[in-house]
Amino acid sequence: MRSNDSSSRFAILGALSLRPASGYDIKRFAASSIGHFWNESYGSIYPILKKLAREKLVQPQKGPQNGRDRVVYAITPRGEQALREWLLQAPRTEPFRSEILLKLFFAGRVAAEISVTHVQERKLAEQRRLTTYAQVENELTKQHGSHPELPYWLMTLNYGRHRSEAVVEWCNETLSSLAKLQKTSKQKRGSK
Amino acid sequence: MRSNDSSSRFAILGALSLRPASGYDIKRFAASSIGHFWNESYGSIYPILKKLAREKLVQPQKGPQNGRDRVVYAITPRGEQALREWLLQAPRTEPFRSEILLKLFFAGRVAAEISVTHVQERKLAEQRRLTTYAQVENELTKQHGSHPELPYWLMTLNYGRHRSEAVVEWCNETLSSLAKLQKTSKQKRGSK
DNA sequence: ACTACGACATATCATTGTGATATATCATAG
């Protein structure tokens, strides 16, 4: 029955609590701001917006706003209330599904070099993320240095930083483990 | 068109590459072994098993095996080949959707105490995970100390350890940030 | 001998989300 606990609707409601926006705007907001830890696809945004409108949690603003085919939604007081109520609930434990770990678990079936490549690529990706986080933090503090919500934004950024650093560290350890595995398997082949 | 790239089918194929198993067995395997980083639900396991059987990547073994309504599947050589091919492909970057971060991003709308509670609970959960990982590592090295794939299993465990440690560290930093926020907001209320 | 319970086993379904693609408009650079 409970069809109102989807977190997506609250991500959208949250975006609208910052400023009125169209589905397209929300997608771009999701891609930039909260995009580091939250994704929304058009496939959910537009249906959810209509649903929220039916429930009077958001209001489509009048008329074609630009001449464009643009529907801008604004959050209603009821919507803000719903958002606050959701914020009170304990967040769900995030589902954790890692394909690289799944492959590593079964990696005995292929050459160790394969895993080395995968781990190296992952390491690079996380390092790129780290530089992105640093840039975002810089711009954020410059442009919104006194915004009252800045501390919260920095907390989410800090999460990403810790996470990526941990993954890089893990990559290093894993690469050295894999190197050892390669050595011993070469020894075996050599002694045959 | 490409309907053969679902990772779930390879998780199942991987499980069957260890030993023949029923859908129920696979679910239990997923819940224990790879369960720390991979979940499978009955809703995918049974349909996928049938699909894999149609594609001759697995073979249902003959007859009711126990008197029970049990269908045990074994991987075929073609299935092992498909598994190895999948292992060669670069793993997808794991989708990262964190509800606690989403709530934190919008947490300015509610009292800081709310966020404190959420973060504390998360910290406890990660600490519980860490003790679990330690136990699993212990049992694994005791019971399969010389298993050739043990190093790979330990790599996946090590990932979980790094990740949870990073989250605990983040929780500590976040809790102290939140404490500061509470102080300053009390000051404001006091000076009014 | 009976029965309640928990483990075993498969199946199904509504809901949620993704990612790709289709369609169309508008601004602007060449």
Add this chain to the structure above:
DNA sequence: CTATGATATATCACAATGATATGTCGTAGT
């Protein structure tokens, strides 16, 4: 004046979840 790229909404097949239904079997307790 036309090609391109940003803006904007919509749709769909596919994937996955998680809850629930249905039933069997072994066995512990009475």
